[in-house]
Amino acid sequence: MAIDLGSYGLEVRTVRLNIISIVLGIGIGLYGHLGLFIHGEWHIQAPFIFLFHLILYSGLAAGTVASQYYGFDSKLWIAGLITSVSYLVTMLSSIFIYRVFFHRLTRAGFKGPFTMRVSKLFHVWSCRASGNHHLLGGLQKQYGDFIRTGPSEITIFHPDVFVATDGPRTECVKSEWYDLLFPESSLLTTRARDLHDARRRDWKECFGPQAQAHHFAKTVKHVEMLSDMIENQIEEANPSQMRDWFYWLGFDIMGDFVFSKSFNMLRDHEWHHMVIRLQRALSLLGPASPAPWLIQIAFRVAPRIGQIGDWFEMTSWTHKQISARLEAGGEKQSAPDLVHYLLEKSAEPRSAEGVRRMRGDSLNAIVAGSEPIPVVLLGIFAELARKPHHVELIYAELAERDITDTKVLSALPHLNAVIQEALRLYTVLPTAGSRKTGKNGVTIGGVFIPPYTTIVNPRYCIHRREDCFEQATEFIPERWTTRREMVRNVAAYSPWGTAHHSCIARVMAIDVLRITAAQLIKKYRFNLAPGETGHRVLEDMKDQLAPNPGHLALIFEKR
Structure with missing residues (x-):
């Protein structure tokens, strides 16, 4: 039986390209989390990060569909889409694994709702009806005075918290919450x-x-x-x-x-x-x-x-x-x-x-x-x-x-x-x-x-x-x-x-x-x-x- 070597070679190159795309996506995803987003504050850049990903995936998806519809070579568009999906899946998986198993608050033994350890979105969803004050009061009865209520957040009910965080000798600063008015600022929201x-x-x-x-x-x-x-x-x-x-x-x-x-x-x-x-x-x-x-x-x-x-x-x-x-x-x-x-x-x-x-x-x-x-x-x-x-x-x-x-x-x-x-x-x-x-x-x-x-x-x-x-x-x-x-x-x-x-x-x-x-x-x-x-x-x-x-x-x- 005759083998179409040209077609076979094309399939091999396609598979190789896809594998390279997956490996590249995994590498970018790991670097994105462990080398970049795990360090410093990113809430101010959140709109740009959101728009970048929205434009990236929308563009790649549209390019892939258009190339197939108009008969263009779609291999590079598909490779780009595979790389991007691999990157996103890897980065989100890395974030999840780190927050659940390796985060400094995990190692320190702080307990709290599993969903809140993963993402603050679950916190926002949970307090939409009863209010955050009732939600946290309920969590105190369940977990005690020190509760992990976010990936890098502890809610503390101990009475010493006020002096410890605001006293004259404290090294604590205002949190990201105070950037509410960014790019404007006020006396209340000034963090420095x-x-x-x-x-x-x-x-x-x-x-x-x-x-x-x-x-x-x-x-x-x-x-x-x-x-x-x-x-x-x-x-x-x-x-x-x-x-x-x-x-x-x-x-x-x-x-x-x-x-x-x-x-x-x-x-x-x-x-x-x-x-x-x-x-x-x-x-x-x-x-x-x-x-x-x-x-x-x-x-x-x-x-x-x-x-x-x-x-x-x-x-x-x-x-x-x-x-x-x-x-x-x-x-x-x-x-x-x-x-x-x-x-x-x-x-x-x-x-x-x-x-x-x-x-x-x-x-x-x-x-x-x-x-x-x-x-x-x-x-x-x-x-x-x-x-x-x-x-x-x-x-x-x-x-x-x-x-x-x-x-x-x-x-x-x-x-x-x-x-x-x-x-x-x-x-x-x-x-x-x-x-x-x-x-x-x-x-x-x-x-x-x-x-x-x-x-x-x-x-x-x-x-x-x-x-x-x-x-x-x-x-x-x-x-x-x-x-x-x-x-x-x-x-x-x-x-x-x-x-x-x-x-x-x-x-x-x-x-x-x-x-x-x-x-x-x-x-x-x-x-x-x-x-x-x-x-x-x-x-x-x-x-x-x-x-x-x-x-x-x-x-x-x-x-």
Whole structure:
């Protein structure tokens, strides 16, 4: 039988080419993981990596199909496709094997859900419904205080975590999570320690005694508008929907603080369209925040529609406010708002870097300042409505006192204890704010955390530790005054952060909480509306960077 040597030789060359393609793909895949991606941080490059692979495989697949359809020689296209598939399969297999069997956290013996050890995508999927704070709380019951919740991530519930990661001697730095605003940045999201400290110094003048007095005077006006809304509801015999109103208060105050330009929601009795967009955007960012690289892909690759579009609409709005101030001669503005002080401190306010910083700082201030205020106020009034004897104790402190004096408010023990307890249970950062260990690692609670490991410190859960707070889930303000033995470990209490990473605006925020609670308690009595339990605030809360609490309906009456 005759053998077609030409055809046979062609088949041999094709097989040889395919084998070479597979071997080449395997080599590239191993190098891609072990020689490249296993080192350093890649979340910022995630959009480019995603697009590169998308274009590569789409091009090779299209070329292969087209060559066969038009009768061209398809061997090289097929070889390229085989190489690319071999590369991807090898690299993903290498990543899987390394994370499961050879990763430094595996060797150190840290336990956690198998799926989360493989990829943070499973974490994002798991917390989409119940929220990250509930998910992590459930994992703590199953695995203990040190849980591997990612390929290079440990979630730590031990009360020593705050000082270990943020204390004055720490080598820990902010994690990749803080690159949320990239390529812009803000004080909050600046990861480099020296640059963060320099920017924090620029902010300090905005929170000096004179500036604080001015901010407080503006805050009082907004609180009075809220009080007037409540009085109108009393006349109409309607329950007051406190969730909306406290959010309106928080955003109106922060708009005034940042731009001397309130959102005017208390005045107009409706949500500002930009605030609606921001909250819709946060509902997407919250569940995705465990995977910073996923947020980078969403922001820089995905179409700017839906919730992603909402985020960019909000950022564009803040950009326009900065541009308007600069065009109006913003550096000469006398209005002592945040932008005023940032312009004063900026050597070149109109430079690209100066504008970028002001944009990031203004957006940072609005989001970080507006979201915590309504959460804690809702917690305060939900708890006080269920336990009205605390209301009368505060009212007794307020009698015959000038509540528009911050020094007077700061000296009222029960009012401040109520606020302190609300900050414990209604945490302003339930799970956000992760850190990353340095080259020497860190020891927390006697457990060594290896170098370059992300550390999550879920305040929501740590603030509820029974070994740190007696009756930890109960609202008991006296634990901060007359029953201090109920605080078993004060290191577990960190509502505003620690040391140089503590919230720079915490004094201002506490002033807002004090004057709002004092004003409403001095003027009104209040109870839960029919059918209201006050539990929805926490039960319906969603963890989306800042917490998004449930509703609270109250019935007020004038004293």
